[in-house]
Amino acid sequence: MFKKIAIALLAVLFLHTTVYAAPPAMPIEIYINQKKIESDVAPIIYNGRTLVPIRVISEHLGAAVHWDDRERTVRVASGEKLIILKINDTRAFVNQKPVTLDVPAMIVKNRTMVPLRFLGEYLGAKVSWDDVKRRVDVTKFSAQILDFSYSMVNEAPAVVIKGNVPLEYSVVQPDAGNLVVVDINAELKTQKNILNVYDGYVDKVIAGTLGTDSPASRFVIEAKDGVSFDILRMEQNSLAIVFSNALTSIEVEGGENLIARLKTVAPAKYRYFTIGTPEKGDYRLVVDIFGTRLSASAPQIPENNYVKAVRMSQFAVNPDTVRVVFDLKGDAHFQVFQNGGAISVNFSPIQALDDIRVNSESDKTVVKLELTGDVGYEARENRASRQLELIIPGVAPGEGLPGGGRINVGDGIVENIEILKTSEEDHIQTVVTFNLTLFTGYKIVSPPVSSTIEIEIYRSPLKNRIIVLDPGHGGSDPGAVHSGVSEKNLNLDIALRLKKLLEENGAKVLMTRESDIYVNLYTRAGIANEVGADLFVSIHNNASSNAATSGTMTLYYPTPEKKAFAQTVHKAVVETLGLPNLGLVERPNLVVIRETRMPSALVEVAFMTNKHDLALLQTEGFRQKVAEGVFKGIYNYLSGQ
Template identity: 25%
Template sequence: MKLRAKLPAIFLILIVFILTMPAYAFGAEAAKPAIKLFMNEKQLVVSEVAPTIVNGNTIVPVRIIAEEIGAKVGWDGATRKVTIAKGDMNLQLTIDSTTAIIKGKKQTMEVAPVIMNGNTMLPLRFVGEQLGIEFNWDAITSSVHMFKKDDSASVPVTATPDGEGDDKNEGTPPAVVPDQPAPGQSTSGQTATNQPPTTGTKPSVQASLITSIELTDKELIVKSKDGTLQPAVMKLSNPTRIVFDFPNMALDDSFQKMLVKNAGEMPSKHPLVQKVRFSNYSDSPATVRVILDLKDGGADYRVQPVKTPNQWNAVIEERRLTVVIDAGHGDQDPGALSITGRHEKDFTLSTAKKVQQLLSQDKRINVLMTRSDDTFIPLDDRVAFANNQQADLFLSIHGNSAKATISGTETYYYRPESLDFAKVVHKYVTAATGFPDRKVRVADYRVINKTTMPAVLVEVGYLSNANDEAAMYKDDFQSQVAASLVAAIKEYLNLK
């Protein structure tokens, strides 16, 4: 009787255990960190199948190859072949086959293309390196950092609200990433992979030895026995840190003894830095990685010239907020023509310079201009400039044109994270102009769509309207508008 009484309870426990097994398995799978993709330090949004590691190689949806790397992708359903072309490079890949054809020659890949949930998944590193892309893998954040020198993936945008000309959205030549990195931008001149680098092994015999890593209360000082110290630098978040990768370098014996599982650390004397970490990050090529884990609020670095041989110094200082001011149009792109024959490009440049002058008086702000003279800057180059500088805000200044009866101030945004900034800008500018309030609006302008920070485009007034135009070319009016934009920026950044 007792056994019979227990049987239903035993069966119930077994059923519950069986039913919950998939949940446990799913939970274990979900615990694996998602792989994040970055192109020139801009994080990519992958809305299809998530990037996946297969045999140590990251495979990604074909869209990443087509849109972000800028290649043309073709598909032959009968043969299940993918053709990838960019410039004079031509690759042919076959689903489930590790044999690739590059310019007519066969080459074996480590992993084959596959189809997952209806999406074609391609080996990212193999394809990218054939097309001139370089890679870094950050194991701490499970991130693939890609770098390209030539972005040919620009797509023209044609949205033109309120009958305005499409001069702000025209297709333009692609941005070119400079060979020398700007502060906060990673260089791409090192060999890297999208898989975790080999570490903990004997460094290459060609490597020079780093003999000293010191963080004082002001600066980071790195010394080597010989060789050139010229690191690639990345600023990463979650947690906030600055990463310095010194190529062709290895740690000397004094640091090797401090390593535990190829990672060492030392306390920080700097008020903005929690601790210093270091490792032999890679042995092909030999690379020493130095990481500054930052405290709340973050920090910036500024490379210092040194006369001592085989030494590299960088001041670690409070992070300055970077604001990019974009004077619309320029040179052969004059913008709208006013009713008295004046050009929009002249109004935007004059007003932008006044904003720069006022904003630069606040030492907490680093003010950058996309153009400071009558120069033509392609739209994608303006975007790349702001993104590469990792700016905190982007503000584009324009004058509008439509029917002669239309008057007023409009402020445009595109991405949801830019809405609050747009509201603050519009509040101040409409009060400064005294023109009719034509509201905050959404538009797919390239400079506010492709930038990665809160970005706003303000149409101060209508050059096609007699009242607006008469005011817009007056120096006092421009100064008043500039002061309002500065006030808006400071309010949004909470700078009192």
């Protein structure tokens, strides 16, 4: 009875109660570059992640898809990128590197579904989710090249190309052997199209647009003969074309001595040692050249008393080492030394340093080292200690040298000369150390192998130094303009005054402009690189929205050498002018100090927007003081002060 009543009451309640059911969820929509993408299988949400049909999405992002039914894996290929996913496995592979997924790929209604964010971002797209609209937006960026520069990558010189997305490239085989040609599937959006480098590896880098249906760019690099390269992918969507040193040739010259010159693209670190014994007939000299690849062929060996044969090989890779082996005829005497881009091996009778003669002149000290025969040698500088060293391997000091190993000079250029016999890895050598009053300029007059080593040490550290001065702005670019005064004119006047001071003290000075003309920033840096300048100084004046701002600052590119030069120049200018010291400012993106391959600095002399500073800048006396301050900084840097 009670059961029937309860059922009846429930029926009445059901008939008189409104039932509210949750509305069905809106379907998930996918838009790629603002265009809705239709698919026969709708996206799904699984564990908070959006899964989408892989073929539909990949092909809209320009990728190819391959399904392996036996392995139950799907491969997605786009350019150089290969993505491999396995059904129900949270581990994927991108270019063979494992990547852990939040959710695995899975089969839904006979379609392979994959995590959208993972797939989109690895294919170079940005993925965002709109929770209100239940909509996924995928933005596939068109590839662009934003900048390119020449810098060091893994301690090797490289052209670094920066894009807005990962860049796809191909290497083109050029007609000329010294060209490196790389095509990139991206639009060239840089402010420049040429870099003038002129170092031991590269002369120029030229970028241009290819006339193809899709945006593409070509980089042509004028490399030195024998230079090899690798292309590396870096962070932040960059490619690096990294250049390697190479042993390009071995030249052997006969006579009383046998001289082998191992020529490399750029100076290389090396070591040498012997193995075997003369008695057993297996005596060999081994020279290992580090950071170098082999591109030389075996040399012809003339008749001689020292060497039977010369062999070479790529002894190691990553890091690269070339090994050169000299098979010796008995107990041969030899010297190994470096001169520029050549490591020389001089086989000769045993020689000795016989005499040292010093001649002090008004502007220089001339030193002649007399030896018993032709020898090779190396020069090394130590600015901090104000020393110049000549290292003569395989040679001992003669007994008749004056001064018992020390020659006092005291002429205001050279304090004294020390002669020391040393032993390094069982090889003797003589080290001649010139202790200088100041570290000044010098010139070695004698050839690399000679029986007389003649060196001129100058009183002025500026003698024969090449210095490039860069008066900022010019022509159509006036720089800062205040109260009718243009910065470009002040900069040029100061630079011309500085040029006169430097030339009067023996320097060779080049100007990026000597009149009111416009010069491209990259051209300015290229001038200094092409002539192999020792120093580069850019002269500027400043401006500020705050008229009270006054003082001097110096800008530098962040390398130890460039910072040290900027510090020395800045200190001298501040001491000379007496304006507020605004310090050094690191500026990694300034072209003229970034692209120059030598120590460089950009001096911001004073503020044209400050009434006091501008009044000073308009006087010849102050502009002369600016030139004298920069001159003092250059002088101090070159003299090791």
